[in-house]
Amino acid sequence: METLKIIKIGGKIINDTVALQQFIEDLSKLKGLKILVHGGGNLASETSKQLGIKIEKVDGRRLTDQKTLDVVTMVYAGKLNKTIVAALQAKGCNSLGLTGADGNLIQSYKRPVTSIDYGFVGDIIQVNTSLIEILLKEEIVPVFCALTHDKQGQLLNTNADTIASELAVALASSFSVELYYCFEKKGVLSDMTNDNSVIETLDLEAYHTLFQQGKIADGMLPKLDNCFNALNNKVFKVCIGNPKMIVDSNSIYTTLQL
Amino acid sequence: METLKIIKIGGKIINDTVALQQFIEDLSKLKGLKILVHGGGNLASETSKQLGIKIEKVDGRRLTDQKTLDVVTMVYAGKLNKTIVAALQAKGCNSLGLTGADGNLIQSYKRPVTSIDYGFVGDIIQVNTSLIEILLKEEIVPVFCALTHDKQGQLLNTNADTIASELAVALASSFSVELYYCFEKKGVLSDMTNDNSVIETLDLEAYHTLFQQGKIADGMLPKLDNCFNALNNKVFKVCIGNPKMIVDSNSIYTTLQL
Incomplete structure (x- = not known):
């Protein structure tokens, strides 16, 4: 596809x-x-x-x-x-x-x-x-x-996060969909006070652990729910990071996994 | 077409x-x-x-x-x-x-x-x-x-009148285009003080005569220029009148002619 x-x-x-x-x-x-x-x-x-x-x-x-x-x-x-x-x-x-x-x-x-x-x-x-x-x-x-x-x-x-996720899910039967959530940070952080603590790969289990530890900021919760919703519905790849990630394959960002 | x-x-x-x-x-x-x-x-x-x-x-x-x-x-x-x-x-x-x-x-x-x-x-x-x-x-x-x-x-x-006219002209090579300018009056009036004095057919010559007699209101001039521009460029039909004209063939409105 x-x-x-x-x-x-x-x-x-x-x-x-x-x-x-x-x-x-x-x-x-x-x-x-x-x-x-x-x-x-x-x-x-x-x-x-x-x-x-x-x-x-x-x-x-x-x-x-x-x-x-x-x-x-x-x-x-x-x-x-x-x-x-x-x-x-x-x-x-x-x-x-x-x-x-x-x-x-x-x-x-x-x-x-x-x-x-x-x-x-x-x-x-x-x-x-x-x-x-x-x-x-x-x-x-x-x-x-x-x-x-x-x-x-x-x-x-x-x-808008939900619109992106629902578009991705709806189009996943016709395309190999990659979903990129771009924002001002470099990705999901393991330490909210340290912008360089980017978690490069975050799976559902690690997400739950971080959540229970109170390490996921409020605004990030619905975004991550949208990410996992997409992955659960045949979206090929879901990433969170700085907009540079869409053109710079060497940049550091978070890739979500089930 | x-x-x-x-x-x-x-x-x-x-x-x-x-x-x-x-x-x-x-x-x-x-x-x-x-x-x-x-x-x-x-x-x-x-x-x-x-x-x-x-x-x-x-x-x-x-x-x-x-x-x-x-x-x-x-x-x-x-x-x-x-x-x-x-x-x-x-x-x-x-x-x-x-x-x-x-x-x-x-x-x-x-x-x-x-x-x-x-x-x-x-x-x-x-x-x-x-x-x-x-x-x-x-x-x-x-x-x-x-x-x-x-x-x-x-x-x-x-x-917006010009957008309508230019769209009509551009599409006239692919379609038989009818252009309807709808506004609050019933059409072009021979007497601006009488809403029932609709000119049912207005050609270029009659338009020039009315214009010289000062019988065309200011706002109507660019609209009529857009109408005749369309007719000069293969648009099939151009009308001015109340929005009802698009569904009621018995309603009275102005049809422009060259």
């Missing part, structure tokens, strides 16, 4: 103009089929503040009321997504920006209200791969932002 | 929730190949005001500085485009939102500075039709907002 690289970049890279430009240059040079998924970074929060919209979070997770959904739709699908697409085009990399509503590519349902009401947040039901495969065949790089829809007219704020 | 309907809706319909919902229902029922192009309406101006960004206009045309470009990118490509796409999906109409940067579909250049500096405003150089034809073949409705790019990384604010 042909290799497909799915690359997710996090918010901190998007907020750093120099790092983003370098990433875009690296991505445009990367040979073969690829998909980009990007997070939102703090531009949504900044825009909310400028518009006088209160930002509410529970356990570090943003609650998405109607006004916040409007802001994330403007920032994720508008400003960030189209800026990335235009920058890739400038490097000769033909790309196309998408939400899950476009082409009905990613359908989700609004997260049910329990003790917490997350608001307009979506959990993914289904990825429709045929149009994605058509775009890839046309040598177009699909660029997904963190929005899906419920096919009843409602856009839903959706975790 | 197969018929392709290109429908442009203006800002006032987009700002009217009831009218927009009715239009989306009508469009979703319209059989055959179709493309939607939408304007921005006053949401960009409102958002600019909320963000404390000054709106500057010369002769009724918005000057697009960097901050204004950010706002129109957020509003046109984000909020408006994705809301329309999600609403069409809810009606079972598979659609996909686009700027000219996506898939490098519409390339433009930044309007040269003369006595007026319009800022980040694009004049179209080229429409790349192959991906549009692929989407149409997949029964997907492309939904364009009023943004293009210069292929050097710069997004450019671009008149």
Whole structure:
């Protein structure tokens, strides 16, 4: 099967103009089929503040009321997504920006209200791969932002790590999928205070041990769950590290294993 | 040749929730190949005001500085485009939102500075039709907002009427293209004070006469130029009127002729 690289970049890279430009240059040079998924970074929060919209979070997770959904739709699908697409085009990399509503590519349902009401947040039901495969065949790089829809007219704020993982799983029957989670660190660290303590290979057992020892930071937990979900569903390779890993085979990063 | 309907809706319909919902229902029922192009309406101006960004206009045309470009990118490509796409999906109409940067579909250049500096405003150089034809073949409705790019990384604010006209011209060699400019009036009026004075057939000569008599309103002039540009370049049919014209063959609207 042909290799497909799915690359997710996090918010901190998007907020750093120099790092983003370098990433875009690296991505445009990367040979073969690829998909980009990007997070939102703090531009949504900044825009909310400028518009006088209160930002509410529970356990570090943003609650998405109607006004916040409007802001994330403007920032994720508008400003960030189209800026990335235009920058890739400038490097000769033909790309196309998408939400899950476009082409009905990613359908989700609004997260049910329990003790917490997350608001307009979506959990993914289904990825429709045929149009994605058509775009890839046309040598177009699909660029997904963190929005899906419920096919009843409602856009839903959706975790970008999960979008990347679910895309990888859905496409794993047609491609040998490699999933790269890029962020500002070099990988999963055995010592959160030491940026050079990268665990180069992390399997499920070691993950559980680290977790029980309290050595995995909060934000890393859902990311690792997405990683193992992908590996459990026929995704060939899953890595976490600095964006340089996608072009520099000598760089140090974390490869996940079951 | 197969018929392709290109429908442009203006800002006032987009700002009217009831009218927009009715239009989306009508469009979703319209059989055959179709493309939607939408304007921005006053949401960009409102958002600019909320963000404390000054709106500057010369002769009724918005000057697009960097901050204004950010706002129109957020509003046109984000909020408006994705809301329309999600609403069409809810009606079972598979659609996909686009700027000219996506898939490098519409390339433009930044309007040269003369006595007026319009800022980040694009004049179209080229429409790349192959991906549009692929989407149409997949029964997907492309939904364009009023943004293009210069292929050097710069997004450019671009008149939606002109995007519709240039798409129509570019696709006229592959399809029998019908171009519908929908707005809040019933068509071109012979008497601007009388909404029922619709000119049902307007040819170039009659247009020039009305223009010399001062009977064509300012905003209508560039729209009519776009209409005649399309007719001069093998577009089969060009109409101006209320959105109802796309589904109601008995409704009264203006058909342009050379």
